[in-house]
Amino acid sequence: MSNAPLMPMATAVWLVENTTLTFKQIANFCNLHEVEVQGIADGEVAKGIKAYNPIISGQLSREEIELSSKDENRPLLIKSIDIEISNSEKKIKKYVPLSKRQDKPDSALWLIRQHNMLKDSQIAKLVGITKNSVTSIRNKSYWNYNNLNPKDPVALNLFSQKDLVEALEKAERRIKREKKEKEKAKKAKEVSNIE
DSSP states (O other): OOOOOSSHHHHHHHHHHHOOOOHHHHHHHHTOOHHHHHHHHHTSSSTTOOOOOTTTTTSOOHHHHHHHHHOTTSOOOOOOOOOOOOOOOOOOOOOOOGGGTTHHHHHHHHHHHHOTTSOHHHHHHHHTSOHHHHHHHHTTOOTTGGGOOOOOTTTTTSSOHHHHHHHHHHHHHHHHHHHHHHHHHHHHHHHHHHO
16 A cells, blocks of 8 residues: 555554454555564564554544454555645745844835835835834934935845835825725715706
């Protein structure tokens, strides 16, 4: 059988101790030799190996064990479990060394000057500083504003070009949505003035 259970020796120990299956059935299920399973039953093989319950791990069902216990010729069939592997990339906060932390306000200033359509909250999220800091840099009231030098955050590796493009696209969608809302409000006002 090519589909062996997880921890076959420990699974065999559990099956020997807790079922009435034949040595052949257990050996076939666990990809072991019949003599090994007999050695497990005699206490000569697998000394010190803790039994592993295949029912709890979802590799076998109690019904499957009962069916095979009643029929000596019936092999145990392992449950095929498809493990779902998520491909969602979780954003991990990247450690920024002390020497590069001054680059964050510089990068925020660069974003404010180059892409003024970005909201303060977007800049804060991209660069990794507080929204209040971004607002004070925009208002030129930041405590160290006179010493700031605008620096490209992508070049400084604070975030990727892809992150910047996504933020800009989001800002453009927001601006278009706000324009449509203003036009609707203007038309509604004109209609109410005519009536």
